[in-house]
Amino acid sequence: MNDRLSDVAPLFAALSVGAAAMLWPPLALLLLAMLGARVLMRGDIKIDLAQLAGPALAALVVGAFVGVAGAIGVLFIWRLFADTRWSVMEAARLAMRAGRPADASAKALAHAWTTPLYGLALVAFTAPHMVAGLPLDLPHVPVWVPVAVGVIAVGAVFDWGLRRAADWRLGELATAPALHLLTHHAIFLVAYGLTLDVSAGIAAMAAWRLAHAAPLRQLSFTAVP
Template identity: 70%
Template sequence: MNGQIHRTLAAPSSGAASRFSADRGLVAALAAGVIGAVSLLSPPLAILGLALLAARVLLSGEAVRIDWFALLGPAFAAFVVGVFVGLPGAIGTLFVWRLFADTRWSVGEATRLAAAAGRPAETNFKALAHAWMTPLYGLMLVAYTAPHMIAGLPLDLPHVPIWLVIGMGVLAAGAVFDWGLQRAADWRLGELAAAPATHLLTHHILFVAAFGLMIDVTAGVVMLMAWRLAHAAPLRQSFTAVP
């Protein structure tokens, strides 16, 4: 498979490739939602789902690269925080790192999809700033309602005032609304790039569902892990070009 998850016998058109990317993103989001919901009812079953997705990544033929240097920094930071404030603070540090890493990956994926769709204007920081707003709102809400239990471990973050949570929520809602208006205008003009738009829509939905609704922090973490794993080894593969 030449180190690629997807392989086509003929080069598909850009429209077909965009539709396939959008469909793949929806399948990944659906898998994440299902596993996140299962974690509320049966955590062991959700762990099994994550293990199956991880096994699919390892068996997909892709070369799995682990950036150990990127792991050492958060681990050291968690150790230092844990020494001074205890285990809850260390887990909180790892939670913030995981949230940042997932957001950065998602923004990078949106950038890649927009570039592939020939939309360079949608790849700069200003165009993608809205993608950081919903995760930041979720972080503020988790900090405001801390402490929590995550996978049986205590999680604590510095307390933030309610006005900061509300302010971040208003900013996030405004940014997402503005982005939605722009995409609606693109759709009306027949210029909507389906793949990046679908990815960013699921991005906002998943981050709000994971942490913005405060259903369960553990389920939110599991949901985002499943989302990334499903993207790394999609549940649907294409071996023929779509005319």
């Protein structure tokens, strides 16, 4: 029961924070602060400053030429890529742990990149945006770009879903990686593909990552002498 709760908790946290960000942003900030505090209480946080140097430098360079909106756009793309890469690596880890190395290959996980790319295309098409009071702008793309990427995403996710349905029918479904990838597609669609509130989407994505960083299954409400 606790494992099942930990599987759905990140999605629930993301949806709750995203909804709060649209209805009352201060509540979303409070929820994110609470999630962040849970992560900090674990005491095993590792920050790689070298990984932050590249995006920071790129944002400074772009900002110097096109302004703050462009710099925020660079940081948005970086976070989208980083969140997607982390999620794909997590799916691969879960597949390997479930004894399904074929499902951990780059080809098998290619579908996981389609919904984030669709979200990016839609954000670029609807740009500019405001994120926490700061402007966010991306190079404008014509309408056929998000449409084309969306069609590819639908096809890729549908194919993945059919394969998982076949595994379930044969009794060979690896639940953990399948549930993670289902949540992955859902959160990226909700955050960037279905709503036009990019601020709420960013807040939801942050909540999703924080909830994964401190899973509920690691909490214990039973006193141990």
